[in-house]
Amino acid sequence: MSDAHYGTAGSGGGRPRRSGWRRLLPTWRVITGFVLTVLALALGGFFLGYALVSIPDPNAAAVAQSNVYYYADGKTELARDGAVNRQNVSLAEVAETAQHAVLSAEDRNFYHESAVSPKAMVRAAWNTATGKGRQSGSTITQQYVKNYYLNQNQTASRKVKEFFIAIKLDRNESKDQILEGYLNTSYYGRNAYGIQAASQAYFDKDASALTTAEGAYIATLLNAPSEYDLAAHPENAPAAKARWNYVLDGMVKEGWLTASERNATRFPVIGKPKPIASKAGQRGYIIEAVNQYLDEHDIVDSDSLRLGGYRIVTSIQKPKEDAFVAAAQHDIHDKLGHNAADKYVRAGGASIDPATGDVVALYGGVDYTKQYVSSATNATYHPGSTFKPVILAAALQHDSKTQDGDTITPTTVYDGENKRPVVGPHGPVGYAPENEDRKTFGRINVTRAMDKSVNAVYAQMAQDVGTGKIIDTAHDLGMPDDVAIPTTPAMALGAFGASPLDVAQVYATLADHGKRIPYTLVLKVSKDGNDLTLPKREPEQSVPREAADTVTSVLRSVVESPGATATVAQDSGWPSAAKTGTADNDKAAWFAGYTPKLATVVAVFGMDPETGAQKELYHAMNQDRINGGGPPGQVWADYTAAALHDVRIKDFDLDVSKELPPLPPVTDDPATTDTTTTEPPESDPPASSAPPSSSPTTPPPTKPTEPTTEPTTGEPTTEPPTLDPLGGLTGGAPPNDPGGTAHPNGPGGTGG
Numbered sequence: 001m002s003d004a005h006y007g008t009a010g011s012g013g014g015r016p017r018r019s020g021w022r023r024l025l026p027t028w029r030v031i032t033g034f035v036l037t038v039l040a041l042a043l044g045g046f047f048l049g050y051a052l053v054s055i056p057d058p059n060a061a062a063v064a065q066s067n068v069y070y071y072a073d074g075k076t077e078l079a080r081d082g083a084v085n086r087q088n089v090s091l092a093e094v095a096e097t098a099q100h101a102v103l104s105a106e107d108r109n110f111y112h113e114s115a116v117s118p119k120a121m122v123r124a125a126w127n128t129a130t131g132k133g134r135q136s137g138s139t140i141t142q143q144y145v146k147n148y149y150l151n152q153n154q155t156a157s158r159k160v161k162e163f164f165i166a167i168k169l170d171r172n173e174s175k176d177q178i179l180e181g182y183l184n185t186s187y188y189g190r191n192a193y194g195i196q197a198a199s200q201a202y203f204d205k206d207a208s209a210l211t212t213a214e215g216a217y218i219a220t221l222l223n224a225p226s227e228y229d230l231a232a233h234p235e236n237a238p239a240a241k242a243r244w245n246y247v248l249d250g251m252v253k254e255g256w257l258t259a260s261e262r263n264a265t266r267f268p269v270i271g272k273p274k275p276i277a278s279k280a281g282q283r284g285y286i287i288e289a290v291n292q293y294l295d296e297h298d299i300v301d302s303d304s305l306r307l308g309g310y311r312i313v314t315s316i317q318k319p320k321e322d323a324f325v326a327a328a329q330h331d332i333h334d335k336l337g338h339n340a341a342d343k344y345v346r347a348g349g350a351s352i353d354p355a356t357g358d359v360v361a362l363y364g365g366v367d368y369t370k371q372y373v374s375s376a377t378n379a380t381y382h383p384g385s386t387f388k389p390v391i392l393a394a395a396l397q398h399d400s401k402t403q404d405g406d407t408i409t410p411t412t413v414y415d416g417e418n419k420r421p422v423v424g425p426h427g428p429v430g431y432a433p434e435n436e437d438r439k440t441f442g443r444i445n446v447t448r449a450m451d452k453s454v455n456a457v458y459a460q461m462a463q464d465v466g467t468g469k470i471i472d473t474a475h476d477l478g479m480p481d482d483v484a485i486p487t488t489p490a491m492a493l494g495a496f497g498a499s500p501l502d503v504a505q506v507y508a509t510l511a512d513h514g515k516r517i518p519y520t521l522v523l524k525v526s527k528d529g530n531d532l533t534l535p536k537r538e539p540e541q542s543v544p545r546e547a548a549d550t551v552t553s554v555l556r557s558v559v560e561s562p563g564a565t566a567t568v569a570q571d572s573g574w575p576s577a578a579k580t581g582t583a584d585n586d587k588a589a590w591f592a593g594y595t596p597k598l599a600t601v602v603a604v605f606g607m608d609p610e611t612g613a614q615k616e617l618y619h620a621m622n623q624d625r626i627n628g629g630g631p632p633g634q635v636w637a638d639y640t641a642a643a644l645h646d647v648r649i650k651d652f653d654l655d656v657s658k659e660l661p662p663l664p665p666v667t668d669d670p671a672t673t674d675t676t677t678t679e680p681p682e683s684d685p686p687a688s689s690a691p692p693s694s695s696p697t698t699p700p701p702t703k704p705t706e707p708t709t710e711p712t713t714g715e716p717t718t719e720p721p722t723l724d725p726l727g728g729l730t731g732g733a734p735p736n737d738p739g740g741t742a743h744p745n746g747p748g749g750t751g752g
Contacts, residue, residue, distance in 0.1 A: 067310045071318045079283040086193035091180040094207045098215030104250035105219035107140040111175050144182040187306050189225030204271050213268040216247045226302055231372050234612055275369035285364025285374040290314055293521045297535050313524040315358040323642035324361040331634040333366055341620035348375020349602040350501040352508040357517030357537055379499040381588040381605050384581025385453045386503055387494040389551050391462050394473035396547035400465040409658045410554050414457040416441025422463050422489045431489050433459045436752045447554050447661050451564035453752040458492040476542040478505035478516050494581055500601040507592050508599035514548030515539045549654040552577045561663050565752040568633035569593055572640040575651045580628025580752045587614045591632035596650045602632040
């Protein structure tokens with residue numbers, strides 16, 4: 001065989017030359033050399049890092065500093081928070097099941113793995129990058145190093161130091177010593193550093209006496225200390241219980257708990273927080289709300305806040321805060337009687353400057369050291385009819401029409417019959433709301449229906465507008481996306497959970513002519529002399545001005561019309577627009593309103609002080625029923641008068657083109673109960689100018705069609721579900737039960 005056969009010429013043989021695309025590929029020798037070089041560099045870098053990074057002295061930051069909070073003037077101190085509550089204990093002084101619970105929650109391979117887990121780090125990085133949430137790939141050893149020797153800064157240099165210190169520490173100390181250090185340096189919420197302080201804070205016992213259930217809860221707190229403290233955040237009960245179950249299941253998987261012991265374990269009863277002098281009065285409520293705002297808006301995370309050293313100027317104005325406290329004390333707490341329901345009374349509220357979005361006053365309750373759950377941010381109670389203005393705003397924003405095809409305006413006439421079935425394009429939809437106090441109205445215009453808070457009218461309007469559009473408008477006005485507004489006409493009764501602060505944001509947008517400015521609780525945050533960046537809050541015309549101003553005109557009628565539900569606002573001395581709300585079975589009463597200068601929401605809730613369950617308020621404060629126009633409205637009026645006493649009175653500047661009906665005469669007679677009536681002729685617009693009725697004036701067929709949205713309202717067989725701060729959901733009503741039914745022994749249904 002010739003040399004030509006091998007592609008060589010006169011060379012005496014050798015390897016053939018590569019041609020074509022193969023010339024572009026590196027040879028195996030190049031690849032091998034590259035891999036060996038990378039390995040050599042990595043190995044050299046590892047030994048260099050190991051040699052250069054030494055175990056430092058314990059970090060001074062392990063003893064946290066205080067955060068200082070100021071009123072809006074930036075000079076007057078509001079509170080200090082962050083003093084360390086820690087008592088170190090030996091590992092032998094921690095219940096064994098509590099140790100295993102912590103290992104199950106944080107690092108199940110702790111005793112038979114190295115100080116670092118590259119596999120866990122890669123998995124955590126991948127989960128974070130792919131949107132599965134921020135996760136930690138750190139072992140308990142690494143977390144201990146971060147807590148005790150380094151800091152919480154999320155920097156590459158800190159992670160590198162953590163890596164090498166953890167490896168060295170694992171060689172110098174036993175696993176038991178490291179676990180002991182971790183338990184004593186971790187944060188568990190309630191200003192408790194270390195498992196001994198946590199045991200005292202949540203269960204009033206030493207760490208050695210913790211039960212399996214209690215130890216699992218303590219371990220659960222490590223994942224989200226503030227969020228999983230259910231005394232402060234009852235709405236997080238489902239998430240906290242899910243994490244608690246995860247811990248127990250892990251203990252079974254690792255052989256630390258038998259299946260029968262697991263099945264017999266019940267969620268523990270969590271002790272009440274102990275009073276902290278620095279958080280007495282309104283201070284604690286404000287600190288908690290501000291801290292949550294800082295964390296949720298990515299200004300300062302909760303870990304960094306715990307280390308302290310921040311100077312925080314809040315948006316709270318001391319004169320207005322003092323005015324809110326004085327009004328609530330005078331109009332609610334000083335008037336409590338000795339009936340059983342009086343011990344359930346809780347008050348809360350929020351006040352926003354519509355022009356800036358600043359929360360200028362926040363009232364969480366009588367005293368943070370006596371009542372831990374803030375009624376200003378508690379989003380588990382129904383706002384009732386304070387949601388009706390949102391339905392009208394949506395109708396005006398979208399130029400919605402009645403079932404007869406007429407555009408909805410303030411003069412549109414509806415049928416206000418009690419329990420009148422809501423009618424859709426194909427007939428009754430299976431929902432017949434009860435008016436407050438079971439009153440029946442005849443043909444009544446939209447404005448007067450707002451004055452009287454007629455459920456039948458606004459449930460029908462919700463059907464006419466479309467619930468999806470109404471929810472969009474609610475979000476346009478500033479209602480948070482996580483508020484679960486029902487997609488049925490039951491939304492007219494405010495049958496969903498929202499906080500006074502949530503509702504205040506909506507009313508502040510209406511007060512500013514439909515311009516939404518996201519509220520803020522902080523004006524400035526600094527540390528070590530450096531200011532932190534705050535989120536931008538640019539005003540946005542989210543609802544057309546004419547629509548918002550028309551709603552304001554209708555809400556002014558609720559204040560100014562004789563016999564309307566919000567006339568108490570006149571006591572403020574300011575031009576006012578307002579709406580009242582009463583939750584199902586008198587468990588909450590609301591007053592939401594605004595002047596050209598201030599938007600404020602006041603609510604009274606019924607809450608069991610022992611269990612956190614929602615309770616009825618019948619006969620509290622020596623009244624048959626707590627209505628929004630009663631104590632909440634009086635607080636609103638007295639607060640507004642005091643808060644604006646040195647401000648020149650200014651009228652609303654409204655851009656309204658749609659006709660409003662005239663105010664009814666003073667001789668307005670209320671509709672009677674359970675009888676068909678009509679409004680006095682003087683209160684209805686002239687027949688020639690009134691749009692055709694959007695609803696029939698005679699009852700629909702007695703046999704309605706199959707329900708398409710919400711089941712017909714009836715007497716509930718069980719109480720509506722409530723969030724129990726100590727144990728999640730309680731009560732057994734269906735999740736979509738709209739409420740609005742009459743209390744069997746009370747004066748009537750939801751509304752005003």
